[in-house]
Each structure stands twice: as C-alpha cells, then as structure tokens.
Amino acid sequence: MASCALLMIIILSTFVFYSAKGEGESEPTPEAPVTSDPTLGTDKTLYAAGETVVFSGTGYDAGSYEIRITLSDSEIYTLSFELSEPGNIPEGVSWVIPDGAAEGTYVATSYKIITEDSTITYEIVATATFKVGLLGLSDELTGFGELVTTEVAPERVESLTASLSNAARKIEAAMALLEENEESKTAINQLRAARNMLTAFIHKVLAQSGKSIDEETASDLIEKAGEYIAYIDSMIDSTLLSTGKQLALNIQRTLQKQETHLNKFILRNSLSQIDDEQGAGEVADSTEPQIQSTIERAKGKAKQLMDLYAKGEIDHEQLEMGLEGCNLDVTMADELSGLMEEELNSRGYGTQGKRFGHYIQLARQILKENREFEGRTSLGGQTTPGASSHQLTPHGNGSGKEDGGKKDNNEDNNGKRNNGPKAGKGNHGNPH
Numbered sequence: 001m002a003s004c005a006l007l008m009i010i011i012l013s014t015f016v017f018y019s020a021k022g023e024g025e026s027e028p029t030p031e032a033p034v035t036s037d038p039t040l041g042t043d044k045t046l047y048a049a050g051e052t053v054v055f056s057g058t059g060y061d062a063g064s065y066e067i068r069i070t071l072s073d074s075e076i077y078t079l080s081f082e083l084s085e086p087g088n089i090p091e092g093v094s095w096v097i098p099d100g101a102a103e104g105t106y107v108a109t110s111y112k113i114i115t116e117d118s119t120i121t122y123e124i125v126a127t128a129t130f131k132v133g134l135l136g137l138s139d140e141l142t143g144f145g146e147l148v149t150t151e152v153a154p155e156r157v158e159s160l161t162a163s164l165s166n167a168a169r170k171i172e173a174a175m176a177l178l179e180e181n182e183e184s185k186t187a188i189n190q191l192r193a194a195r196n197m198l199t200a201f202i203h204k205v206l207a208q209s210g211k212s213i214d215e216e217t218a219s220d221l222i223e224k225a226g227e228y229i230a231y232i233d234s235m236i237d238s239t240l241l242s243t244g245k246q247l248a249l250n251i252q253r254t255l256q257k258q259e260t261h262l263n264k265f266i267l268r269n270s271l272s273q274i275d276d277e278q279g280a281g282e283v284a285d286s287t288e289p290q291i292q293s294t295i296e297r298a299k300g301k302a303k304q305l306m307d308l309y310a311k312g313e314i315d316h317e318q319l320e321m322g323l324e325g326c327n328l329d330v331t332m333a334d335e336l337s338g339l340m341e342e343e344l345n346s347r348g349y350g351t352q353g354k355r356f357g358h359y360i361q362l363a364r365q366i367l368k369e370n371r372e373f374e375g376r377t378s379l380g381g382q383t384t385p386g387a388s389s390h391q392l393t394p395h396g397n398g399s400g401k402e403d404g405g406k407k408d409n410n411e412d413n414n415g416k417r418n419n420g421p422k423a424g425k426g427n428h429g430n431p432h
Helices: 008-012 134-151 154-179 184-208 215-243 245-271 277-310 316-346 350-354 357-378
Strands: 052-056 063-071 074-083 094-096 104-116 119-132
Touching (some): 104 134, 134 154, 134 215, 154 184, 184 215, 184 245, 245 277, 245 316, 277 316, 277 357, 316 350
Antiparallel strands (some): 052 094, 063 074, 063 104
C-alpha cells in the first residue's frame, strides 16, 4: 500500500482547473489525423485518487503534441510533449489524479499541434480511456469474472468466481457507506474484506498453476488481481486520515504485513521452479525493477514530506504518518531483497543473489535518514532535510551487510508490494 501517498492529497487538493486558449488557437478538429497509425495507452485501466496515470504510445510523427484528459466532455487537464523525429511518446508523460477527483470513465485524446500562417489547429491522433473510483472497480471485477469463466477449467471456475463476487459485494457495500457519509472506518473494513477475497483468489490460482490452470493464464490472473489489490490499498489510503492517527497506522501495518506474506509466497513459488542460471537470471530480472521502483518512490515521497514540513505546510502528525508509510514500503523492499539474496545464494546462483545486496544497503540507509529526521522534528530540532548521497543503480554489487539498520527476515515484519505505476518524469502538464 502506497501509504506515503496520504500526504500527496494535501498537495493535490490545491489544484485549480481552468480553461484557457491562446490567441489564434482553434478548437480541436477531427480532420486529417497523422498517418502513422499511432496509438495511445495507459499503464493501467483503473485508478484511485492520488495515483499516477502514465501514458505511452507508438507511431507518432515528429512535431508538437498535447494529450487532453476529459470527463463527460469537460476538459480536466492537458499534457504536452515534443518529438524531434518520428517515434513513441517519451517516458514521463503522466498525470497525478487529484484528491476528490470525480469517479467515472476518463477519456485521454492526443492531438498533433499544427501551426500555419499564425493559426494553430489541433488534429486528433489517438484516444484511450481509464476509470477512476470504486464504481470502476466493481465493473472491472465483473468483467474479470467473465474472463475467468472463459479461461479456466470448468471444475475450478465456481470457486474462483465466488471470491471475485464476494469482493465485488464488499466494494459495493463500501461505496454505499461512503455515499451516505458513514464512518470511514466501516467503509475501510469493507474494503479490507474485499482485499482479503482477492488475496484468496490469488492463492487459489497459485495452487492450480500448471495443473488445471496453465502457467501463462495463471500469471495473467495473478497480475490482474494484484492490480486490484493495489487499487483497493490506494482507496483505503484516501480515507485513513479521518480515522485517527493510531487506527490509521494500525491499518497501514496490517495491510503491509498481508502484502509481505503474499509477495514472499509468490516469490518463493517462482524461485522453487529455477533449475539453471538462466532461470535464476530471469527471476532476478523481473524482481529487481520492482524493488528499485519501490525504493525510488518511497525515497522521493519522504523527501517531499520533509520539504512540506520544513515549509510549515503539514504538521508533525501528518509527517509521522506519511514517513511511516514510506518506511513500510522501504522495509518491504529490504525484506524482498534479503529473500532474493538468501534464496539465490543457497541454490548456488550467487552472482544473481549478489545484485540484491545493493538494495538492502540502500533501504537501510533511507530508513535511517527518515527516522533521524523524524526524531529531530519531534524534539523541535532541525527541520531542513539534508541531501542524500545514496544512489539507485541496477545490478548492484553490495555485500548486503548491515548499514544503518538491523536485518530481520521474520515473516511478521511489515512491508508491501509495489503495484503502482512507475513514477514519470518530465510531466509538462498544464491544468485547465
């Protein structure tokens, strides 16, 4: 659960949407789209407030482009990017969904900007849609159940779809509570129950992988269920502040613990199937980016929290809750790195295992810095975050020995899997 995102709500709530057009600009026109058969897509189909929508696309001509995001034909946000030569949408074109964003199906449309004789026109290039909110999740689960029915052996369908149906009912109950402005604690409990149903679904699929469910289908089902779990975690995040500090922290830790157990179970299942160096490399290659992304995101969010606190824009309780969420994420990365290093070394693939010692050291250094900052602020001391010298480099060769923290491979430690989108850079967006 990306608990650090709690304080992102404070920043995002200051967004002001406006619409402005420069002199000589005209309304978008559907005529004469570019001819390279371009595409537009998003990294996921379902999002919660505070999550980042990362855009991608192929087949674009050289030139200037905009991506306009609309809901019910109302413009919400505009992103822009440039291409000096034909190619794909550059990395980092993304939009952070603000807190309080309306639920529904959003439409993203890319336009090529054409300037002729001081007149600017816009040509439609490609479109994509994505959903925001619990209503979208309920619809997604219904469609997911239909997919299970067509892809899984008949004798296993009923058990799997029952988990999905139960999850959908819990989500609908949470929606009703939130719409009636009931206590968020009750709605959170319904969302946690839905989350547990999806976790049960993953365990059932894993148990039948390679048996009544082929491995490729099992992998796809687990990945999709994991996305839904991450989405539910984001929705829980958005309601935690109103439950009170201690309850919010307890919920964070419980969910993180559940994610840790599930993530380790899945990793061990993958590791148990390794039978040569190539297989070890493939598991390491698929796991390392997730760990690196988790650390990078938590590190960036922690620094942002420190900056906000130093400027007086958040209080110490908000800082403490936000840093706790970041620390749980980093602890998860530490534990998964330790598991990979230990398991790969024990199987005789030390070269692959050595890669993860680098992330163990980085995770512990970040934890040390976060705790030191929180300690200083709780005593009324220094509030200006210091610069950090540690860098994230894939395929690190760290030894994995202690650095600013004590390694603990206990299964009950807190942590989480990162299912969110990769943080984009170079977002050149302009609110409308």
